[in-house]
Amino acid sequence: MESESESGAAADTPPLETLSFHGDEEIIEVVELDPGPPDPDDLAQEMEDVDFEEEEEEEGNEEGWVLEPQEGVVGSMEGPDDSEVTFALHSASVFCVSLDPKTNTLAVTGGEDDKAFVWRLSDGELLFECAGHKDSVTCAGFSHDSTLVATGDMSGLLKVWQVDTKEEVWSFEAGDLEWMEWHPRAPVLLAGTADGNTWMWKVPNGDCKTFQGPNCPATCGRVLPDGESSSRKRAVVGYEDGTIRIWDLKQGNSIHVLKGTEGHQGPLTCVATNQDGSLILTGSVDCQAKLVSATTGKVVGVFRPETVASQPNLGEGEESESNSVESLGFCSVMPLAAVGYLDGTLAIYDLSTQTLRHQCQHQSGIVQLLWEAGTAVVYTCSLDGIVRLWDARTGRLLTDYRGHTAEILDFALSKDASLVVTTSGDHKAKVFCVQRPDR
The missing domain is CATH 2.130.10.10 (YVTN repeat-like/Quinoprotein amine dehydrogenase)
Known part of the structure; x- marks a missing residue:
């Protein structure tokens, strides 16, 4: 108590x-x-x-x-309630x-x-x-x-x-x-x-x-790490019209602009970079995740899970089921990327072969995902109020943490991956102690 x-x-x-x-x-x-x-x-x-x-x-x-x-x-x-502390x-x-x-x-x-x-x-x-x-x-x-x-x-x-x-x-x-x-x-x-x-x-x-940028909302952005490939201070920004821009923060100009078929066919929802800032992942409501070279500004890969099929032609008055990329990120120890979708799909892709490695299904939509530093473990939070830990090498669910009575809206992971802090529609923030047998 x-x-x-x-x-x-x-x-x-x-x-x-x-x-x-x-x-x-x-x-x-x-x-x-x-x-x-x-x-x-x-x-x-x-x-x-x-x-x-x-x-x-x-x-x-x-x-x-x-x-x-x-x-x-x-x-x-x-x-x-698996949490150790509740902020109310x-x-x-x-x-x-x-x-x-x-x-x-x-x-x-x-x-x-x-x-x-x-x-x-x-x-x-x-x-x-x-x-x-x-x-x-x-x-x-x-x-x-x-x-x-x-x-x-x-x-x-x-x-x-x-x-x-x-x-x-x-x-x-x-x-x-x-x-x-x-x-x-x-x-x-x-x-x-x-x-x-x-x-x-x-x-x-x-x-x-x-x-x-273009005359539409700048929906997401990320500062690029300074890697060996570039000494410039850069940021990648995604826009509602599907455009992606890589900015030189020092000079104030855009280095690369991806639009049309190179960009997305809908608003961008999220963006991530790898550790040295050489690669960028972008996600959109068009259900695609694009892998972009930060050096050349070229798309080098496009990812879409097999279960996310294109919507058939709909009759008058019919509504399509909405889906979108909600979160994505790079693994720091293996050439893997994770993409989370609103339909509850967690897709693990092999970047070296650009193939789908695993598909992990959730009971409801994924809100956010984070990779644990130094491992191949990816954390997800979803609209069912549960935090889950997945082994990206096998696609196996390692454990989950419960305690919220409404959807989780955001979460953060401590550097040593011992704590997960969540926020929710139940008006609470919670702190969970992460314990794994292999730690």
């Missing part, structure tokens, strides 16, 4: 090197990221070749809360979650209640509220060094807080927000909006660049 926590207890935050859970008093070692070169300020400085303009800051506030005991929520998925402060669906990359001891969640919270994974204790949003918070994330946390709502209001002081340090109002992401090695924030623009800011000084 979870005990109630007073709001003032957040000030007595224990050391961040370990996490202790109530259930079995297990101590989980947290693997810290190697900061490595280059210096973040140098990276940010290299992105100053386009005119910048300064933006005004807005002040935020903080509110405390009391951790609620874990209770059942009325719904159609009542059952066992949101009063509506929780749309997004991100973990601090340096220690993996803090989470930020955002929801339909126009609120975002930074809280501790070990006991669900609130650190502070990211206050001041005026619409559903759909994007949230920590900077590369965990010193800053950014939140963005659907109306396009973005805010950044200093984690240690809990103070708002930057704010900006863009167009309706589609996606948001921190640069992986610099205090630089990127976002895509419904007017087709991709924005890039240096935080907290607010220096700004825009990358103008």
Whole structure:
């Protein structure tokens, strides 16, 4: 049973090197990221070749809360709860979650209640509220060094807080927000909006660049890692018209544009890159996943699972069954890619032969997938409220975790893969301890 926590207890935050859970008093070692070169300020400085303009800051506030005991929520998925911690402060669906990359001891969640919270994974204790949003918070994330946390709502209001002081340090109002992401090695924030623009800011000084796409929403985007194949700072952005653009973040121009038959035949839904940034995977409502060379800008593979058949010609008044690519990603240790579909299909592809290796079926649509670092294990969350672990080598289900009473809307995985943090339509975020016999 979870005990109630007073709001003032957040000030007595224990050391961040370990996490202790109530259930079995297990101590989980947290693997810290190697900061490595280059210096973040140098990276940010290299992105100053386009005119910048300064933006005004807005002040935020903080509110405390009391951790609620874990209770059942009325719904159609009542059952066992495998979670160790439940965060219950949101009063509506929780749309997004991100973990601090340096220690993996803090989470930020955002929801339909126009609120975002930074809280501790070990006991669900609130650190502070990211206050001041005026619409559903759909994007949230920590900077590369965990010193800053950014939140963005659907109306396009973005805010950044200093984690240690809990103070708002930057704010900006863009167009309706589609996606948001921190640069992986610099205090630089990127976002895509419904007017087709991709924005890039240096935080907290607010220096700004825009990358103008086609006259339609920039639906997804990702900063490309700096691999041996390129010294340029690049990002890939997908658009509602099926176009894919690879941008040079330093020069402010598009390096490659894929459209027409090279692009997708419907809006892009997701994009992923491999470890060195040489390959890109894009997904769309056209049910195709395309493998693109980031160097040449050419499509080098197209993937579509065998069970996702083209819709037959429909008579008047008939509706087609909708399906789309919802999430995708690269395995870090084998030439494999995973693609998750709205119809519940998880497809594992062999990149070396460009063939379908396994198809794993879920009871309902897949929302997101993540690969475990250093293994061939892929995690999925779905609309049935369950997190599943799959062995991509065999296509076998390893285990699953339950506890939500509504669909899972987002999840995050700790660097050492010992924790899964989920958010749901049941107004809750949950922390699960991952235990596997082969670990």
